[in-house]
Amino acid sequence: MSSQTATPGQERQRSRQACVPCRQRKRKCDGKLPCSTCTGYGYICDFKEVAQQNPLKRRSDSEGSSPQAAKAPRVSSEPHDSPAVPPTQQHGVLEPSKQRYVGRQSSVAFPLFVGLDVQAKNPPRLHSFAYNAGIRREPGYTVKFQMVEYIPWDIAKSLIDVYISTIHPVFKFLDEGQLYQQGEEHWHGQPQGCNFEAVLSGVIALGSLFKGALGQEREMRVVRHAKDILEDYHVGRAPSIEQVSAWILRTIYVRATSRPHVSWLCSCTMMHLVEATGLQHEPEAMILPPTKATLDSTEGRPDTVKRIAQVAECLHVLIAYDYGRSLMNISIHSQEPVRLSISDADFTPQLCQLVQAMPVGNASRGSVVEPQQLVLALERVTSIHVDHDFLLLVRTDLAFCLYRRLRIMDFRFQQEQLDQVIGVGVDALGAAHRLSDRNEPWWNILGTVFQFVCVLLAMDTPASLVKLPESMTVLETITDRLNTHLATEALVTARQLIRASMDKKRKGLTCLERALGEDSTEAATNNVAYAAPPIDGIFNPFSQPPQSPLLDLDSLLDMEFMH
Incomplete structure (x- = not known):
């Protein structure tokens, strides 16, 4: 009608x-x-x-x-106005002045709805009335450090350039033009606020990580400054989209420099802020209370806001899946990757496609997932074309995640599935080598190659073992270039696993020779006489044959070697 x-x-x-x-x-x-x-x-x-x-x-x-x-x-x-509507379709409330999203069933929103029901002339605002007894005043802003007094603008700008050229194409969620403009204003007497300073600190820290311009001490001071702002009580009272961006940058930095547990915690905080700001919901799915305030700087740019949410979820899924931790399963995963109308390189949609191919609903409980789901996911992940070396490593990491879960389930692999895993692993070797040559220390430049060695040993087939020499050569090259404790530790561990596999096969061969009644003394003597060649600058623990019992490769494959 x-x-x-x-x-x-x-x-x-x-x-x-x-x-x-x-x-x-x-x-x-x-x-x-x-x-x-x-x-x-x-x-x-x-x-x-x-x-x-x-x-x-x-x-x-x-x-x-x-x-x-x-x-x-x-x-x-x-x-009660429409009892037939399922709870999953009920809208939440977004407060534009604070960019705060709450469920309509919350105690914070309830006084507002009561006021509307009784047709109050001035219904209560969206506010946490009587949330506690109020016997202590809330602290104010406590961060005193000033970035503009610590780093000159020309150095800061050069590090922004590094970030834009290396990290930004893969995790493209910032407006580079606005970043430069606000940064220059922030350094020349027009402060852009503490939330922007947290974002810019994250950009500068990552630029320094990839270029090494600041040195470790100054870089860590910038990282601590961003952390101080994000964890400040006064700042945390009002979640914002800028805070989500700053937490994405912090999570990337922590994933590239710290331990798995800390990375996962950062990613969870990041996702909680996504929920707190309502980024996982479409704009038309949110209710606006009475207000004269406007949204923050992302108002009118729904694609940018959605891109921020998708990048955050991709980062969270990558970390949680790799570490075997639980996931925040929200509605972003099923959304179509946002494609921004820009002319320069944008590989973020490819990252989203890779992550969306994973069954995130049961990522932390692989034992209850149907093997066929994981097999289909493996086929999808390995078939996705990517154009960036880092994404080649990400694709391989996700394939390894699926392989490990299927293996724990005692899945009977077909040669086709093993070839899929080996294929992406070989692609990752070239990508890791190229990233190493460009001095781009992405977090998986070392780990993906090491995990590939473990996967090849676990498969233990002629097709897998033939790839071991090439994999070890790349691992040795990256170790020499990085020259770090973690790189040396990974190389030594990989050689230990290969040595254990050799000893296992030799013992089996000895048993077969005895079954035929042949003398295995000469073979055993040759085994003892064998010594691995020394490695320049690295202690070689394999000069003598190991005296320990046969290692369990299954348990070693699933060990966490990050300390």
Whole structure:
């Protein structure tokens, strides 16, 4: 049913019937589904009870209105207005002035809805009324460090350049033009706020990590500054989209420099802020309470906001899946990757495609996932084309995650599935070598190659073992270039596993020779006489044959070697 526009000399057209929310609140209804009133105020439009009422009563209800109703804010009705609507479809409330998102069932939102139900002239604002006893005042902003006094603008700008050229193409969620503009204003007497300083500190720290311009001590001071801002009590009171961006940068840095548990904790905090700011929801799915404030700097750019949420989820899934920790399973995973209308390189949609191929709902409980789901995911992941060396490593990491879960389930691998894993592993060798040559210390430049060695040993097939020499050569090259404790530790451990595999096969061969009645003394003597060649600058623990019992490769494959 459609309403007609009134013209001079014509009588105004009225709706023949009103929807349930309009009748209950005695508001005008145009009879459409949804009607303009429900659309404007966020009500759930429904005509299902109209047919059961008296036509005269329907007309009386549909024509009624009150002055307070005309001033009602755009807030959805309570669930009892439309009991047939499932809870999963109920909208939350977004407070634009604080960029704070709360569920409509929360205690914070309830006074507002009560005020609307009783048609209060000034309904309560969205506020945590009586949340505690209030016997202590809340602390103010405590961060005293000033970035502009610590690093000159020319150095800061050069590190932003490094970030934009290396990390930004893969995790593209910042507006580079705005970043440069705000940064210059921030350094020249126009402060852009503590949230922006946290974002810029993260950018500068990552630029220094990839270029080494600041040195470790100054770089760590910048990292601590961003952490101090993000964990400050006063800043944490008002979540913002800029804080989500700053936590993404911090999570990337921590993943590249720290331990698995710390990385996972950072990613969880990042995802909680995504939820707190409502980034996982479409704009039309949120209710706005009465306010004169506007959204932050991302208002009017829904693609940018959605991209921030998708990048955060990708980072969280990568860390949680690799470490075997639980995931925050939110609605972002099923959304189409955002493709921004930009001319320069943008590999973020490819990253999203890789992550979205993973069954995130059960990522931390591989034992209860159907093997066929993991097999299909493995096929999807290995078939996705990517154009960046880091994403080649990410694709391999995800394939290894699926392989490990299938292996724990005692899955009978077909040669096709093993070839898929080996294929992406070989691609990763070249990518890791190229990243090493460019001095780009992505977090998986070492770990993916090491894990590939472990996977090849675990497969223990002619097709896998033939790839071991090449894999070890790349691992040795990267170790020499990095010259770090973790690189040396990985190389030594890989050689230990290969040595254990050799000893296991030799013992099996000895048993076979004895079964044939052949003398194995000469073979045993040759085994003892064998000594691995020394490694320049690295202690070689294999100069003598190991005296320990046979190692269990299955348990070693699943060990966490990060200390």
